[in-house]
Amino acid sequence: MNALFDLPMKRKRAVKRKAGSVWGYSGAHADRYSSKLPWKETFSFGDNSESCVANYFKTQLGEDFEEAGLVYEKYCEAMRKVSLVIMELLAISLGVDRSYYRELFEDGNSIMRCNSYPPCKQAGLTFGTGPHCDPNSLTILHQDQVGGLEIFADNKWRAITPRPDAFVVNIGDTFMALCNGRYKSCLHRAVVNEERVRRSLVYFVSPKEDKVLRPPQDLLGSTTRKYPDFKWSDLLEFTQIHYRADATTLQNFAQWLLSCRNDTTSKSLQSLDSSHHY
DSSP states (O other), X not given: OHHHHTSOHXXXXXXXXXXXXXXXEESTTGXXXXXXXXXXXXXXXXXXXXXXXXXXXXXXXXXXXXXXXHHHHHHHHHHHHHHHHHHHHHHHHHTSOTTHHHHHHTTOOEEEEEEEEOOOTTGXXXXXXXXXXXXXXXEEEEEOSSOOEEEEETTEEEEOOOOTTOOEEEEOHHHHHHTTTSSOOOOEEEOOOSSSOEEEEEEEEOOOTTOEEOOOHHXXXXXXXXXXXXXXHHHHHIIIIIOOOOTTHHHHHHHHHHHHHHHHHHHHHHHHHHHTOO
């Protein structure tokens, strides 16, 4: 990761992330913020087919990054296995079939992201990443020893001390919907250090984009549904194009999705009605 972020800016910008895509380099998604711009760089890539990661590194960054691509590919494979075990544990904790979530995510399209937070002499004027909940299902984070991750719990921000022998696992909005709100998304942020660069490696666990997502019936019983059925592609589009992720993403997404469906139904009915006028 150090070699990646230490590349000349011209070479990093040659693999700049394109609008609507999750692949490539980004200078903090600055185009999506109006204040307190994120003080970071990111490099993201997908984990949705065998050998795609190694090939991406080789073709986009050159042969000198081929070995790094192979390492990241193995890391993605390991994270996929870890994520499926976590899904089983979550199912057990919720009292539903232990295979329900595992099967839902076995063919998922997860995303890997490298984060670099440069030191900032006026750290109070910015965030590494502002307060938000992740829109995906689970986030598995490995952070260096500099620290900077904070979660909001018991009405205050709490620092998460880095541990070299452990990952941080956050619940995201998609899993909150998949368990009908039994588990809550983790509101978190990253602060920057005045003296030292901070780097972290994040695996965002997501289902296949075209799968319809709903809680298991065993979990619902007679409980009222809190969120409508949706596809991961719908939520991804919402956060990439229409709405920057924050603490209320899922609620706003649900309203947006229902309004889109109502508009579509209304237009269909109008079309049907007009077709009956002779």
